[in-house]
Amino acid sequence: MISAFWRRWLLPFTVLPLLPATLFNLFAGREWALLGCLLGIALPMGATWLMRRGRAGDARLAALAMGAAAAIVALLGAEAGPVAALLLGLGAWGGTTLLYAGVEEAPPPAVAPPPPPEPEALREARRRIRALMERARGLAMPRLLPPILAVEGVLDDLARRPERIAEARELLALHIDGLERITARLAAGAAPPEGLPALLADLEADARNLRARLQEQESMALAVQVKVIGDRLRRDGYG
Incomplete structure (x- = not known):
């Protein structure tokens, strides 16, 4: 044979x-x-x-x-x-x-399941952020982009952990709504007031602080998991 x-x-x-x-x-x-x-x-x-x-x-x-x-x-x-x-x-x-009768053949490769769709609130926020970016570029005001990009970074973090959306919902709504109002007024021909750069800097800082807080919570959750697993291993005599 x-x-x-x-x-x-x-x-x-x-x-x-x-x-x-x-x-x-x-x-x-x-x-x-x-x-x-x-x-x-x-x-x-x-x-x-x-x-x-x-x-x-x-x-x-x-x-x-x-x-x-x-x-x-x-x-x-x-x-x-x-x-x-x-x-x-x-x-x-x-x-x-x-x-070749009886020759073992490998099964076809498994198709990875598609990723779950983003929550509706997150998709709507992304749509508004994209519209803000297009309008900000059309206004030729580069200072508008950093806070918009900072909010987009928050959305990227929330896409990986959708259960955190509730914690950031109020701040995101305030930031996106405020940026939409500012860009709408500027697009209508309003002159930028003196306090606009400081406000935009505050919006950017708030978004970055939110990202840092979310990442810190994830790090703390990981530390707790590591401690729990380590304690269990030692309790069962494996550590």
Whole structure:
């Protein structure tokens, strides 16, 4: 009984008789016969690659490739009739199918499930932030961008931990609403007041402080988990 390992390496040896035939047809100028030999070499190489990959259904594809190779070589290379080529192709297909019967094939790779959709509140906040960015760029006021980007950073953090949205909802609503009002007035032609830069700096600082607070809470939660797991290991005699 030939092992599955060696059965995967038998296919390349089937092309050995075609190597001298390929050279002969090349120098003889027999283009159709040369094409048949080249395809008769390429298809078994493809079948070998399929069997090396070993996914579900690859053995069936390899058998079809070997059958096609035999039929093409017989029809083009040996100039046999279509009936003889068909019979030889069926024989190669059947032989390859029997050869690889019982060879274990790997299941197809599992498809990762799509990420869960963001909460509606977060999607709405992102939409408003994108609109703010476009309006701020249109106003040619670079000072508007830092607080907007800081709020966007908060949204990125909340996307990873949606359960924290309730803690930041009020501050986000205040910041986004305030930035929308400011950009709307500026777009209407209002002159920036003297206190605007300080207000924008405060909005940016508040958003950064919120991010720092959320990250600190996550760090504290991780420290608690590490302590709990360590205590349990020591209690059970593993530490």
